[in-house]
Amino acid sequence: MEELSMKKRYRRVFVLLFLLCSVPSQGCGDDQLLRSAWDAAVVGGTVNDQHARLLLDTGADGTGIEIRLLTEMRIALQRERKIRAPSGTTQVRFYEPIGIGIDGFETVRVTPGGIELAGLNLGGHVSFDGLVGMDVLNRHTVLISRGIVSLRERVPAEFPVVETFATGDRVEDRADLPVSMSEFGVREFRVDTGMTDACQFNDRLVKDMLHRGALVRGSTAKVTDIRGAQIIDRFVLRELTVAGVKCRNVPVSTGQYNAIGLELLRHMNLALDFPRRQILIGKPPQDxxxxxxxxxxxxxxxxxxxxxxxxxxxxxxxxxxxxxxxxxxxxxxxxxxxxxxxxxxxxxxxxxxxxxxxxxxxxxxxxxxxxxxxLQLPFEYPPNWAALDARQKDFEKFLEKLESDPAPAAKP
Incomplete structure (x- = not known):
């Protein structure tokens, strides 16, 4: 009897393991919508010139993942859910990646919010080989070229970055990112998503910029935050000087250079650290x-x-x-x-x-x-659109040449 009981236990364990292994796989196999979404989210990329698969998560609560994809990841069971597929109702388990190392760096799950970086809309999450985690951005430079996402180890920021602090309601707070530079002090500014020409500054920071003509007073808005309703002034940012680079606020045409001043990404090493909502700025590349x-x-x-x-x-x-x-x-x-x-x-x-x-x-x-x-940085307002367009095209050609010949021979 005891031997028979042990056989039954082994059989039950075997059946249970079989079900555990088959349910997610069956769910993803039967539900073509899930599989299509998974396949569409995976894009080619490189990490330090080594090929890697980068998964772009659209911000859904979970992703159906086959068990065979979980073997080399640290995965936490998030929840179970029934979905209606063409073949009928299927039980699908949703898993949430909680951490994985990329080149020795641990990443964590975070919610970036609707910020565009180099034309890539990060409205949800970004995953690296199934991992959701943007902490890697404060250690890597993210390059997006011809639809290929590349990560490169970056030199630590030349300027210290400070922790942010909560101000205002969630929408306003999420849009304001602090930048700390030893020569200029702390500046809070709103990342320009291309849908607004106004940037909100703290009152104590605007007097000097107004005096220099860097800001133009715009509309007055009434917002409600955790402290109650208050009136805030909005200012149009005309220019911002960062490490000697004059950034001009001009309309976005493509979103490729979608950052405050619109020239910041062209001349600076810039990365976003979403867990702490920081911007890291390094020296311009020597070339x-x-x-x-x-x-x-x-x-x-x-x-x-x-x-x-x-x-x-x-x-x-x-x-x-x-x-x-x-x-x-x-x-x-x-x-x-x-x-x-x-x-x-x-x-x-x-x-x-x-x-x-x-x-x-x-x-x-x-x-x-x-x-x-x-010493005087040039600034014209309104800008010479034809000259800016020609300069942008010239710079893009220059970058393309660098990509095709990353290490040009030194001139005698």
Whole structure:
């Protein structure tokens, strides 16, 4: 009797295991809608140039996952639910991924909210190989090109990022992201989704920007938050200077550069850390710095193979052009200091001091010239749309060339 009882127990365990393994698989197999949604959500991608499958979750409460897909993931059983499929009512189990490591980094499930990053609408969640987790974004640079999503390890942000704090109601709070930079202090700003031309700033931060013409007073709105109804002023952001890069607020045409100022993603290393709702900003890539004069002097500069600081390009109608500086000139003294004492980032910081005047000594052939160079970032309002469009196309061509030739040969 005891032996027979043990056989029955083994049989029951076997049947139970069979049912556990077959129910989700059967559910996904019978319900073509679920399978189609799953297949449509998977896109090709790379993690540090290694192929990976990236699953884009549309924000539904759960996803039907076959058990064979769970073997290498840490998965938590979320809930069970009956769905009506063409073949009849089927019991389907929904699983929620709770954590997985990507290149040694643990990720967590979070809700980003409706924010667009590089044209990809993150209205729900983003999954990496079935995992929902955006924490990886504060350690990787996300690149989206020709429909392929790529993750690359990024250098830690040059500027510290602080924790956010709750202000206002949920909608207003979710739209405001803090950025902390050692030179500029903390700034709260709303990510421009392309559907609004107004950005909300805290009152204590707007006085200086209004004085400089960086903000234009817009409409007055009445909002209700946890503290009750209050009147807030909305301001149209005309420009924002971040690490020497002047970002202009112009309408979005494609959403590819859908960030405040609309030029931030073109010139900056930018990542969003959704769990803490932070924006991480790093220094512009050196190849971009060399190609585009993005500082207040109008000069793009760089060290050549002989460690000489050369002028690479001059922005038309800039202070440098007015002072007679030309591409190819060698700078021997910058603001009273020798370039040999400075790193390239120190130099760009000096050239980015808007509304300041610095001394520059440069050589052209055997002749030495001394000038007082006023630093002024250009800004026109309304913008020259034709020029901006031409610049955008020029920059896109430049990026395409970098993609096709990521490591160009050094010039002799």
């Amino acid at each position: 971009v710095v060399d190609r585009f004069a993005i500082n207040a002097s109008g000069m793009a500069v760089g060290f050549d193979s002989a460690e000489a600081l050369k002028v690479l390009a001059i922005r038309p109608d800039s202070s440098a052009e007015t002072a007679g500086v030309q591409a190819g000139d060698v700078i021997v003294q910058l603001d009273g200091r020798s370039p040999a004492e400075l790193s390239i980032y120190d130099i760009h910081d000096i050239l980015a001091r808007d509304s300041k005047t610095i001394s520059v000594v440069f050589c052209r052939g055997q002749d030495e010239h001394y000038i007082e160079l006023p």
